[in-house]
Amino acid sequence: MRHLNALGFALSLTLVSASALASEEKAAPKADAAAGKAIATQVCAACHGADGNSTIPANPKLAGQHPEYIYKQLSNFKSKDGKPAERVNGVMAGMAAGLSDQDMRNVAAYYASQKPAGGQARGSRESIELGQKIWRGGDQSKGLPACAGCHGPAGAGLPAQYPRIAGQHADYTEAQLKTFRVGERANDPAKMMRMIAVKMTDAEIKAVADYAAGLK
Incomplete structure (x- = not known):
């Protein structure tokens, strides 16, 4: 039940973001x-x-x-x-x-069009396990949705809306979550990442970054 509630919250955020992006869509020139x-x-x-x-x-x-x-x-x-x-x-x-x-x-x-190189989970076993827990199910007790709700179970993301996180450098992912948390980065549609990151502790942010680095 907790996982379903967290996923439902993530899906509601997805609809908000999709609506925001749809209002900005224009016919894009062909890329070379x-x-x-x-x-x-x-x-x-x-x-x-x-x-x-x-x-x-x-x-x-x-x-x-x-x-x-x-x-x-x-x-x-x-x-x-x-x-x-x-x-x-x-x-x-x-x-x-x-x-x-x-x-x-x-x-x-x-x-x-380039093939991403595989990453590797880093950190302690406890950190990786915590990251996996948050990635898959979030934390209902504080309204933290599962990362998988938007970025997918394997971190592949969703084209045009949510980026691929799988295999990303843990240092980079951790840094971006922290900048979202304090509002230094504010280019997320409908404030989605800021709303999520502000609910995360340093340990949780690190854990998610550690875990995502090993996704393929």
């Missing part, structure tokens, strides 16, 4: 993965790897990520109409500034 590869190898490879399999724990793996998600994040790093960027990051702001809308779509298509 080959053109995206040229940009990726020249601009992105130092931090994310030429094939999107970053070897730097602080930088996310992009290989196999949903192209819509990559495009959205790149767009959010750019300031628009004199307004601050939705996602604040000095390094990425500089990288994204020189990319056109078509460039971002091309890069997203290229990295999405």
Whole structure:
């Protein structure tokens, strides 16, 4: 029953997010993965790897990520109409500034087409087990939904809405959850991740990151 309630809560958040994204959808120009590869190898490879399999724990793996998600994040790093960027990051702001809308779509298509390298769960057995528990069933006692409700049992995510988390660097996942928790990252539709992360302790955040790193 607890698992079903947590899943139901996650599904309700899914509907809210889907509605928010649907209102912003427009017919997107066709992406060119080959053109995206040229940009990726020249601009992105130092931090994310030429094939999107970053070897730097602080930088996310992009290989196999949903192209819509990559495009959205790149767009959010750019300031628009004199307004601050939705996602604040000095390094990425500089990288994204020189990319056109078509460039971002091309890069997203290229990295999405790459095969993600397998990850490995890290941390203690207790941490991994706690992460698995939260991932699969959440914590009904404090209204914490199961991560699997949006990101899937195996962490594959849901195209156009929720990113692939499977195999992601634990350091990166942990850092992002903490920035969501304090509101430093605020580009999540309908405040979904902020609403979730604020209910998590440091130990729970670390546990989820540890567990997700080993998903395939």
